[in-house]
Amino acid sequence: MSAADAPKPRAIAPSLFVVTVFASAALVFMVEPMMAKLVLPVLGGSAAVWNTSLAFFQMTLLAGYVYAHLLQRLASTRVQIVAHLGVMAIAALALPLGVSTHLGDPPPGAPALWLVGTLALSIGAPFAALCATAPLAQAWHARLVGGEGGREPYGLYAASNLGSLLALLAYPVAVEPALSLRHQTQGWSLGYAAFAGVMLVLGAILWRRTPPLRDRAAVKGAARIGWPDRARWIALAAIPSSLMLGVTSYVTTDVGSAPFLWVAPLALYLATFIIAFQSRPLIPRPAALFGQAVALTTACALLHAVTGHFLLGSAVHFASFFLTALVCHQALVARRPAPERLTDFYIYISLG
Numbered sequence: 001m002s003a004a005d006a007p008k009p010r011a012i013a014p015s016l017f018v019v020t021v022f023a024s025a026a027l028v029f030m031v032e033p034m035m036a037k038l039v040l041p042v043l044g045g046s047a048a049v050w051n052t053s054l055a056f057f058q059m060t061l062l063a064g065y066v067y068a069h070l071l072q073r074l075a076s077t078r079v080q081i082v083a084h085l086g087v088m089a090i091a092a093l094a095l096p097l098g099v100s101t102h103l104g105d106p107p108p109g110a111p112a113l114w115l116v117g118t119l120a121l122s123i124g125a126p127f128a129a130l131c132a133t134a135p136l137a138q139a140w141h142a143r144l145v146g147g148e149g150g151r152e153p154y155g156l157y158a159a160s161n162l163g164s165l166l167a168l169l170a171y172p173v174a175v176e177p178a179l180s181l182r183h184q185t186q187g188w189s190l191g192y193a194a195f196a197g198v199m200l201v202l203g204a205i206l207w208r209r210t211p212p213l214r215d216r217a218a219v220k221g222a223a224r225i226g227w228p229d230r231a232r233w234i235a236l237a238a239i240p241s242s243l244m245l246g247v248t249s250y251v252t253t254d255v256g257s258a259p260f261l262w263v264a265p266l267a268l269y270l271a272t273f274i275i276a277f278q279s280r281p282l283i284p285r286p287a288a289l290f291g292q293a294v295a296l297t298t299a300c301a302l303l304h305a306v307t308g309h310f311l312l313g314s315a316v317h318f319a320s321f322f323l324t325a326l327v328c329h330q331a332l333v334a335r336r337p338a339p340e341r342l343t344d345f346y347i348y349i350s351l352g
Contacts, residue, residue, distance in 0.1 A: 237352025
């Protein structure tokens with residue numbers, strides 16, 4: 001086969017970017033319930049344990065985004081690739097997945113700090129490396145593919161959230177009933193190794209790219225981001241997140257604590273990201289705004305209704321939350337910066 005007939009990196013790279021961000025997000029959302037189950041025998045299943053775990057994973061997500069942003073400051077994309085592959089290799093030293101015993105037994109009085117430290121030693125480095133993948137892959141996509149044919153890197157965020165959503169739904173339905181916890185952790189560790197192979201392939205394609213990838217000059221030439229823009233990003237990300245907590249609290253207090261009621265708000269939250277970041281959204285912004293107005297009006301009307309209509313009330317609250325979150329996330333997409341500044345964008349979304 002002649003050199004002219006050889007497949008070009010541009011022809012195969014976009015699909016590989018999708019696979020990369022999808023797989024990383026799936027691994028992230030699969031490991032959270034696994035780690036929760038691993039620490040249950042030690043600390044029990046109290047709400048404080050779960051809330052502390054969630055806070056740890058949120059802070060590690062932010063750390064991963066900050067790391068991806070700082071990595072973009074390196075002058076050469078090749079240096080970025082080598083650095084990230086090195087970070088993933090070092091993070092793999094924490095595997096196979098399990099609860100670290102370096103901190104000993106938890107103190108009986110205040111186990112929160114012990115839990116944070118144990119989670120950091122057990123999964124912190126691999127989790128942060130996986131969380132950094134979505135913004136990193138999008139930044140590299142912007143350099144390799146650019147905006148040709150309308151292929152913006154922000155569309156990869158939809159694939160990332162789709163991986164999160166499918167993993168969230170698959171764990172209680174398929175993974176947990178079929179596999180013991182030991183096999184789950186072994187499978188996840190193997191999944192991390194396979195994902196490192198995917199990153200290696202992606203890095204090789206980026207490395208061979210000709211003409212050379214754009215360097216920091218593109219970032220320096222991008223429009224600067226003002227603090228009003230950052231404040232809007234934080235607010236538009238914070239509103240859906242806080243509403244998710246409120247709806248979850250409402251339905252689990254007034255309806256019950258069935259697992260579906262815990263999962264449903266988070267699944268709807270992820271679905272709004274998927275729709276908002278699609279190149280052709282399933283629900284256009286005008287339709288989302290109209291639906292939100294109808295749902296919120298109905299929710300307000302039901303505030304003074306006779307109590308006892310739990311299913312109707314839950315459905316209306318879920319619909320109001322879903323459409324409000326969608327409107328906020330679509331507003332985020334409308335205010336997204338140039339691709340050269342996307343790592344800044346994701347840091348402030350994570351803060352929100």
